[in-house]
Amino acid sequence: LAHSAAAPGAAVFGATxxxxxxxxxxxxxxxxxxxxxxxxxxxxxxxxxGDNIPPLLAVAQHTxxxxxxxxxxxxxxxxxxxxxxxxxxxxxxxxxxxxxLSAATACGLGALLRLPTETVYQAVQQAVHTTTAxxxxxxxxxxxxxxxxxxxxxxxxxxxxxxxxxxxxSPSPIYExxxxxxxxxxxxxxxxxxVRLPEPGEARRAILDTYTKEHSAEYQAQALIDLxxxxxxKTGPLDKVRSVVLxxxxxxxxxxxxxxxxxxxxxxxxxxxxxxHSAPYILTVALEDGGWHHERSYAPERAGRPETVELxxxxxxxxxxxxxxxxxxxxxxxxxxxxxVVITLADGSVVEDELAVADAHPAGARPxxxxxxxxxxxxxxxxxxxxDAQDRFLSAAERVAELSTTxxxxxxxxxxxxxxxxxxxxLPQGLF
Numbered sequence: 001l002a003h004s005a006a007a008p009g010a011a012v013f014g015a016t017x018x019x020x021x022x023x024x025x026x027x028x029x030x031x032x033x034x035x036x037x038x039x040x041x042x043x044x045x046x047x048x049x050g051d052n053i054p055p056l057l058a059v060a061q062h063t064x065x066x067x068x069x070x071x072x073x074x075x076x077x078x079x080x081x082x083x084x085x086x087x088x089x090x091x092x093x094x095x096x097x098x099x100x101l102s103a104a105t106a107c108g109l110g111a112l113l114r115l116p117t118e119t120v121y122q123a124v125q126q127a128v129h130t131t132t133a134x135x136x137x138x139x140x141x142x143x144x145x146x147x148x149x150x151x152x153x154x155x156x157x158x159x160x161x162x163x164x165x166x167x168x169x170s171p172s173p174i175y176e177x178x179x180x181x182x183x184x185x186x187x188x189x190x191x192x193x194x195v196r197l198p199e200p201g202e203a204r205r206a207i208l209d210t211y212t213k214e215h216s217a218e219y220q221a222q223a224l225i226d227l228x229x230x231x232x233x234k235t236g237p238l239d240k241v242r243s244v245v246l247x248x249x250x251x252x253x254x255x256x257x258x259x260x261x262x263x264x265x266x267x268x269x270x271x272x273x274x275x276x277h278s279a280p281y282i283l284t285v286a287l288e289d290g291g292w293h294h295e296r297s298y299a300p301e302r303a304g305r306p307e308t309v310e311l312x313x314x315x316x317x318x319x320x321x322x323x324x325x326x327x328x329x330x331x332x333x334x335x336x337x338x339x340x341v342v343i344t345l346a347d348g349s350v351v352e353d354e355l356a357v358a359d360a361h362p363a364g365a366r367p368x369x370x371x372x373x374x375x376x377x378x379x380x381x382x383x384x385x386x387x388d389a390q391d392r393f394l395s396a397a398e399r400v401a402e403l404s405t406t407x408x409x410x411x412x413x414x415x416x417x418x419x420x421x422x423x424x425x426x427l428p429q430g431l432f
Contacts, residue, residue, distance in 0.1 A: 010058035011412040014384075014420050021062040022158040025055035029151030035294050036146075036276050037380075040219040041082050041210045042251075042327075042337060044089040046097050048150065049210050052077035052105050055154030059109055059161075060408060067403030069112050075204045077108025079197065082206035087195035091251075093186055094135040098153040102127035105157035119164045126160035126170035127153070132185060138255075141264045142273035209332055212368050214360035214376075216294035220252040221282040222358035223338030226365075228286030231341060231353055238287060238311055240346045246279060247320040247354075248339030249327035256282075257317030268309050272298040280315035283341070284308055294380070326356065333363060370398075381413070384420075389413040 009018030012027045019027075029051060032038060038050040053074060060070040081104035090097055106127040110120030131153045137145050164170070175181045183189040198204055215225045224246070235241065246257065253259035256279040264270045265278035275281050275298055285297050288308060296302060317339075326336035340354035360368040374394055381390050396403060396410030403410065 006062065008062060008064070010061040011409065013412060014415045014417075016417065018061075021055075021058040022155045022162075024058040024061075025154040025158055026148075026151045028054035028058065029154045030147050033147040033150050035216045035380075036218065036273075037213055037216040037294060037376075039210045039212045041085055042219065042335075043082075043086040044328075045085045045091055045100065046251075047081055047085045047100060049078050049081045049104070049207070051098075051101050051150035051154065052081060052108050054151070055105050055158050056108050056112055057408070057411065059158060060112060061405075063113065064405045065112060066405055067400045067407060070403075070408065071401050073108040073112030075207060076111035077104045078207040078210065079204045080104040080107040082209055083195050083197050088186065088193050090186075091135065091255075095185060096133045096135045096137055096149060098149050099128055099132045099181075101150055102131040102153040102157045102160075105154050106160055109157060109161045113161075115161070115165065119161075122164040122168070122170045122172075123157070123160040125172055125174040126163060127157045128174050128181060129171045130156050130160070132181065138277065139260075140262050140274075142271060142277055144271075144273065146273045211358075211361050212373070212376075214358060214368065214372075215292040216297075217276045217282055217292065218256050218279075219358075220248075220256055220337050221276075221279055222360065223355045224279060224283050224341075225286040225292045226359045227338065227341055227353060227355040228283055229290050230355075231343065231351060232287050232290055234351050234353075235287070235343055236345070239307065241311060241314060242344045242346050244283060244287075244311075244315040245342045245344075246283065246315070246317040246339050247323060247342065248279075248317055249323040249337070250319050251324075251327060252279060252337070252339060253317045253319040258315075259317060259319060266313055268304040268312075269300070270303070275303060279317055280312055283315050284312040287311070337361075384415050385413045386416075389415075 006020035010021040010024035011018055012024050013031050032054055033048065033051060038048060041047045041049055056070060056073045056077060060073070081100060084100040084103060088100070090099055103124050106123040107120060110123065133149070137143070137149050160170070171177070173180060177183065178189070182191050182193070213219060213222055215222055217225065248257065256277045258265070258280065264274045265280060281303070285302065285308065286292055288311070289297070302308070320340070323336060323339055326334065329335045336356035338355040338357060340352060342350060342352040344350050357364045359365040360372070377394065378390055390413060392410055393413040396407065
């Protein structure tokens with residue numbers, strides 16, 4: 001339905017005033033995904049379940065819900081999202097993983113609003129029908145659409161829920177239908193999948209299975225950055241390196257490694273989005289710098305350093321069946337998302353080491369805790385959000401379940417609006 005505006009609407013990060021909730025979800029969802037710096041869950045497929053939160057927050061604000069309502073929606077969305085990622089692999093069919101996101105968001109909105117099951121069912125079907133897309137958004141020269149894709153899914157889920165609440169129906173059944181998702185997008189009309197959800201009364205704990213990122217890069221690169229910090233202490237001058245080989249899982253090799261056969265992953269002029277899906281680039285910079293920065297590590301002048309390019313082109317990846325087996329281990333506590341790096345030096349000597357999971361992983365050397373989350377937020381907010389506004393945001397975030405409707409405003413910290421406006425003025429104009 002076309003509408004000029006929706007009141008009371010929802011807030012947008014870094015802006016004043018309110019907009020219609022689906023457009024707030026679009027803007028905020030893109031902002032959350034832009035740096036590739038939030039949470040992840042990996043199983044049969046891939047996901048960033050935190051992408052559910054912007055559309056849920058937008059609808060909670062618009063409909064006058066409380067923090068407890070918002071939290072109920074978030075927990076439900078995570079439960080559905082993780083279950084879908086465990087049960088259905090989209091990647092093998094080259095379908096973008098946001099098809100699972102839109103279904104999860106629609107379910108989360110249903111829980112937030114306490115909608116009837118039939119309404120949620122219709123909303124899920126429309127959301128999946130309209131957000132199933134090819135995986136080209138994460139292949140070759142990766143564009144800024146990588147950040148917009150989950151935001152689009154969140155916006156589509158809100159619109160699907162709105163439509164279903166008005167009594168409209170959707171393509172049915174979207175998964176099992178004769179011309180549906182399973183029959184033509186997945187393994188065919190005779191295929192079946194198991195997506196296990198909690199029974200009534202069973203604890204909703206899927207959110208605890210997810211893991212955040214300490215570094216602003218593809219999740220499989222998290223352990224590589226930590227491993228590179230260890231390796232550089234043993235390697236010596238990097239101009240003496242003859243080759244660097246990463247032995248890793250099928251996914252890491254084929255998605256962010258040389259197995260992707262994407263020459264762009266070795267191109268110093270490639271987009272930021274391409275570089276954060278390049279294990280060779282990330283390993284190279286982490287070996288040189290001993291760390292990772294969400295902006296400086298992707299700067300064109302950083303990627304273009306001659307010595308970086310020289311080392312970068314010596315880095316390759318190979319699939320190791322043992323790492324693939326560990327990646328898909330049925331017990332989450334035994335899954336491994338890292339690899340083994342073998343560095344051969346000019347004199348023929350070899351330096352090698354391995355790391356199963358990132359240091360910040362729940363099973364890692366330094367599991368991310370609440371102070372680490374606070375430090376991460378303050379790092380991202382530096383120069384944009386004043387320290388006292390940072391404090392207020394953290395206080396609100398730690399008390400989400402207790403927040404009133406107006407209390408949700410505390411999740412949108414005030415920013416330096418003059419700096420934002422000055423930056424906006426440098427951007428090219430579109431139609432609107």
